[in-house]
Structure formats: C-alpha cells, structure tokens
Amino acid sequence: MPETDLRAFRLTLLGMFRLTGLQGDVRLPGSVQRVVAFLALRGGSGRSRLAGAFWPDQGEGQALSNLRTAVWRANRALPGLVLTEPRALWLSPEVQVDAQRMTALAHATLSGAGPSRDPIELLGLDGELLPDWEDEWLVVDRERLLQLRLHVLEALAEQLAVQGAYGLAMEAAIAARRGDELRESAHRAVIKVHVAEGNAGLAEQAYQRCLAVLGRELGMRPSAETSALVAAARRSVVN
Template sequence: MRVILVDDEELPLKRLKRMLSVYADIQICGVFHNPAEALDYTAVHPVDAAFLDITMPGLSGLQLANRLRELRPALACVIVTGYDEYAVQAYDTDILDYVVKPVTEERLARTLQRLRRQLLADDQAHPLPQPQSQLQGTRLSIRLLGGLEISSGGSRREPVKLRSPKTLELLALLVCHRTISREEVADTLWRDLGPDKAWKNLNTTLYYIRRATSEGGLLPFLSTEGNMLHIDPAAVECDMYEFEALLQEAREIGDFSDDQLRRMDRLYREGGLLKGRMYEWATERARRLEHEYAAMLEAAARSKGTEPLRALQLYERLLQLDELREDIHREVIRLYVAMDRQSEARRQYRLLAQLLDRELGAPPDPELRQLLDS
C-alpha cells in the first residue's frame, strides 16, 4: 500500500511515519509539510492512500482530499487531526476514516484494516494497469520555434488551454531545460517574491499544467525526482528537440547533407526559439541556437564550390537570419560576379549599402566596390 503523509507540524508527522513504518505492507512514498507539494507528487506517482492533517496553511485537509481525488479518483483519504468537530464534515466528503490525535497503535490498526479492505475491493473491481512501457497514449505537441503553441499530438491536434500566461511560460521553461531544479525555476520566474511565496506559486502552477494536460489520452510527460523536475522527451513532440538532434548529428559526422539542411530549414522557417515571447531566460538560448544554425548554413554554403546556385540559396537564407552580415553579402556578390550575373551583383551591393546606411550610417567596404568593377 503506497501512502503519503501530509501535516504542517513536524512532530505529529514523524510520529505517524514511525508508527506506519512497522507494517510490512505499507510503503511510505512521500512525507510533506506543504499540501501543494503533496499534490505535485501525486500527479505523477501512484498513491493508494493519504493521511492528512485537517488544519494546514493554503489548503485544509478536506480541500486537499478533494484535490487529490481529482488526480487519483481511487485514492483513499484519512484525516488525522486534533479537532474532532470536523468528523461529520469529513464523512460527508467521502473520507475513509477520521482519526483524532494523538493516534494510538490500536486506532491506527483499525484504520489500516479499513484501507486494506477498500484496496482489495478496488483490485477486484478493476484490472491492474499496464506497465508504463506498454501504455498507449498521445504525445503532447510543443512548438517552440517561431512562437509557442501547445496541442495534443497525433492526427487530431487540439490546442491545450493553460490557465494563465505564467503557466504557459513555466511549461516552456521546463521543456527547454528538460531537467531543472525547483530552486532555479522559482528564481527564474518568481525572483521578485519571497522564497515561500515563490515555491507556493511554483507548486500551484505545476498543478495547473498537470490538470490541463491530464485529459485526452496524453502520455505523462512531467515527473519529479527529489528536487528536480524532468520532462520525458519520449512523451512529447517538440520541434526544438528535433532541431537540436539534427545539429548534434551534423556535428558528430562533421558534414551536412541536403536532407539535414532541408529538415532544419523547415523547422526554423517561422523563426527562432520562442519568437515573439519576451522571456528573458530564453534570450541567450535563442541566440546560441541561431548562431549554431547560421554556422551550419555558412559551412554548408562554403562547401558548395561546384554548386554556386545551391551556395547562393544557403547564403540568402543566412541573410534572412541576419541581413547586416557584410561578409555574407560579399560572398553573394562574389558568386554573382563569378557567374557573370553583373546586374544581380550590383543589386546586391545596392541592397547592402541601403541597409548599412539605414542601420549603421556607414558605407560598405571599399573592396566590394572593387570586386564589382573588376
């Protein structure tokens, strides 16, 4: 029986954990002072039963029980508290048992007996779930290049509606990093708040992400391990992951096939990482990704010595990324001159001159003029 314990007071929590640990059929898989952390854990880990204090900051035990059952409908909840006036309300909200502190061994044994009977009845009524590796489902589709879009994957793509802009930003941050600590997330998104409030916001926002993505047969993609948050790449379709894999493949073999370049261009055609989103944390990563892509395009263009038309296409794509690169304009002009296409070479020179004058108030390198006149 996999159980979690939730109480904002340290001593009762330790005592209950010690009393439960003597039972061979009990696995204590989570001990929490913060109700939001218990919700976060339960969203991605199987839990059979929860022992909950009733008076806690943020969420009461009864409110927490309702939220936990939204995540795990079969989960059994036991209220453990020093106040017996909530007993009637507890039973009205379908609480399995209500135990008044201080908990005795005899009283706890009766509670566990009730839990075992309920779990046995549930096992008989429902077959065991398949192992994770055999689960069938749809991957979450996340577009990060050229904007930010979240939808269900597969043949029928439906937009996934998230609660707020901050919820969307948190999901984008998690997907970009794949694995990241809670401290880094809190400092990145809520650095203007105190630590307690930042962590509360983080846990609440994680809950809203899981609730929004728990329907439609989507595979679970977000997990926690200790203090780390982890995105499972096998459970999501992400254009950035595909783009980075192509870059890595090209780096490893030291060459760039036309197929690789076409696939990267298709992915990057709409723009860079999180285009249009003013996420300060993404600026450096977006710049680095574009730099790597540009370096690959440039290397591929320079390797096309016997294919000037293909080299021109690649250089022109580079100028779409950064129109002020005078060195690339020079290569385009050089290729036009070599192909005896003087009108195109002069047009390219005029375009460069206009850009430099408008943006920098400077003329092109005099050597370019000499190249045209040669």
C-alpha cells in the first residue's frame, strides 16, 4: 500500500473544523477533532497534559486510555496524522494548517518581510477560530489569533497604501474595522487610506463614523492622533 502524502491534506480551523485531502473530507469524531486542533495550535504536547486537558474529571489512567483511543482513531482515518513518542504527541508538520499559515504570513508582514507581494492570501484567511466550539482552552488561542489578524490587517493597509494599491489597502483596513468596530486603530487605518488616496471627504465620513461608534459604545472621543489626521485632510482641502 503506497504511503500517504500528508502534504496534500489541509486542516481548516478558521470558521470551522475541516480536514480535506485530494479525495475529499476526512471525517473525525469530535473528541479526535479536539486533540488534532490542540496539537495544531499549541504544537507538541505531553501525553499527560493533553489527557488532563480533555478528560479532567477522569482518573489519569482512564484519561490516558481515552487519549490513546483518540490518537488511534486519528491515525486510522489518516495514517501519520498524529506523530507519537512514549511521552509526547505532535501533529504531522506536513499537514497544511490555515491558522499556522496565517500566523506565519502575519509575522512576515509585521516584521516588514512581506507578504505585500501577494496580500490576497492573507486577506483570504478569515474567520473566527472554531466558532462553534465552547472549549475553555480555546479562549486564549481565539484572542491571540484575532489580535494578530487585526494588527496585521492594519499594517498591511498602510503598506499597500504606500505602494499605491489603494483598493487592496482599503479592503485590508475595512476588514480590520469589521473585525472589531470598537478598535480605534482600525478606524484610523480606513481614514489613512482615504487620506493617502486624496479622498478628504471620505476620510471625514470615516472619522465621523469613528466618532459616533466610540461615543455611543464607550463614551469616548477619538485620540489626538486620529483627530490630527483628519484635521490635516481638512486643511488640504481648504488650501
């Protein structure tokens, strides 16, 4: 029997859990999905730690037995999906994981190394991390990925505006604002793109939206940085 090429498999965690290969979806039981997702997001994990995270109300022996069963089911569905050692487990690094890809692209963008040469992929990596799951351990990962995405969208908008790619810059800025309407820096990213493109009127509209949202929801006004940006755009029209 030929060895499975795991590089042909994609694990989706943004928006839903889905493991897909050339022949379609690989179906995994819920408990197995959670083990796979944990390994994809957290990296290698000790068996005891993983068993305790998912079966905290059971004794260590039973929890480890449940973990062994979950790993067996994972590798039965897709041989080599979970790599095993006596005390630790890993997800195969050959499987493509959308959350990992987004993180890598985000770090490259924030460090100035890219991905401005091809921003479409980053813009397409959208969606909340496993939104239908209520697992407590996911709270930290959800917040981490959300904040990383918002920061990188704002940075991407600025990079693209400098390059004159105003359409893509605005798409990134609006995606950041849509991700968190109360985030003033996301509103400011939209304003900056309008200003860079010479659209003072649209910059004013975006500022008024920011003013209304922050005032209504938080009882606050925009910062001096945001206000100064719009004031400069107003002066450019007068002059």
